[in-house]
Amino acid sequence: MRGSLVPASLRYADQVARSGSIQKAAKELNVAASAIDRQILLLEEDLGVELFERLPRGMRLTAAGDALITLARRWKSDERRAVTEIRQLQGVHQGHMRLVAMDSHANGFLPQFIEKLAVQHPRISLAVEIASPDDALTMLMSGEADIIAAFNLSPRRDVHVLWSAELPFGCVVAPGHELSKVATTSLQEAVHYPIALQSRALFIRRYLDARYSWLFNDPQKAVVTNSLQLVKNLARSGRYIAFTSELDAAPEIIAGSLLFRPVRDKGAEPQTVGLAIDAKKPLSRVGRIVGDLLKSELEICLRSVRQISEVSTRLDDRATGPPTKGRRNS
Template identity: 25%
Template sequence: MDSRQLRYFLAVVEHGSVTRAAEILFVAQPALSQSLRALENELGVELFRRVPRGMELTVAGEALVGPARQVMESSRSADEAVRRIAGLAGGRLDLATPPDLAVDPIVALVARFRARHPRVWVNLIDPGSHSNVADLLRAARCEVGVDYLPVGGSRVVAHTLGRRRLLLGLPPGSPHTPARSLPLERLAEIPLVIGPRGTAVRDEVERTCAGLGFSPRVVVEVEHEHHVFLLVAAGAGAAFLTDREAEQAARRGVAVVRTDPELGRDFGVVCRSDELSPAARAFVEEATVGVADDAITPR
């Protein structure tokens, strides 16, 4: 098998059909289908089941996905190593981050990186609610990401960039609005709008409440937290907000207060501990300019 066959195979996996994969790859559909059949003949197994709505992986196909991504990543690293001398005159950066970090700090970091390396193509990846950046790093879906710290597991290096504090947004006219800051013990009586378990804010709030001897009173659970302030403004409940979300919420009449003690989590750049491609290495260096070297911690 060759890298072209594996690239075609992964495109069909990611897009669910030969037609869509052919469009994305800018190749003729018959040529892509022929390449897949040749790969299946070479391996002696069927990789896909042809179904009315597209393609489904067989057990053999599922087994090939991981190794195929590893091969493509190795091929990309070799290609980009050749470009290193030319000062990143091309290449690709796969960058993973959860949605609540995708605006701040990702927007500024990507803009700074693109200004320095305008010919590098950047692909932003959302890990989804059932995964995290470290999992994508170990599966070779990406080489670098920005995530909340600490990250668990092996073969991952983290470099702290800053701290994301959380403020409590209360609906307009809420009887729980304090004169100054709100003691965290009072969370037991406040209905909350929050993301599902496994998200950074939910985990932080539940861990804090457990330490105080109670469970948070969750009344609305939302898959995507970046518009949660709209539910607060409408009176559905209170919610923990980032500084940027708190500014938007305050303009809609939400009472934004500090808690005592204040909640928050560190965030930073995470990357694989093995050799990085030139693009990934350049992004890590650009993102961590001015940050102390001892912030890099193997996990």
């Protein structure tokens, strides 16, 4: 399609909202700044409201502007879906999908998924955004994402979960760490070791804070970071343990640099990983292709991790007794 069915004025306003200024939007769109400014002024005149606050360092959406931009993005999403469906009627598996995934997926199953999609369906283009679970849901509901792969999706009427799997709650440790000698651990045992903690932006930390805040009574025994990669590197050092899922640490578990140890406490609830779409929008044929391939890669990844963990558990059965409490690796 040569042009867009969405009016230029709305597309310009959307880019200004994303860029934060008319000048930056003009560079992104390769359109004169005066043309963008004129279109926004005409929109404001037609609607009788200001869409942006003009600030010394840029433009900020008003409440009315936010409502209009939400509508514009929904129209753009609907337009892409309509074009995809028209091409599918012509017998062509061609289209564009916007996927939002988690940080831990970037060096996990995502590279394999992207490679397979490119080989098997070269006419399907893909945009991948990395975000937190909360932001992923927001993007899905605003029309900025077509499908999300996220942890701990809560039941919602406006979200349709295509697939989900439980992830046992546990921790990862380096080979040679005292907890590596046992098949499972308890929170009482784990608290004796330094902990690498993820920030409160993630569900697993909020869950620990709500249910097991006593784990953090000694702040000197914990390092807190918003970087999952740093958390895993600290665990790989052999000194720290890290509470996370087997999927978060899949590449390291498969490589043998980390071991996953489930927490056996009765109240320890499993996490989940799921694929979801907007329940109000039908899944296109291209969307189904992408969703099925995502599901397949996630299942392959989890199967690989769990096979390795089973082998590790059988070896751990030969170990002699639980680790000595209070003792730390240097």
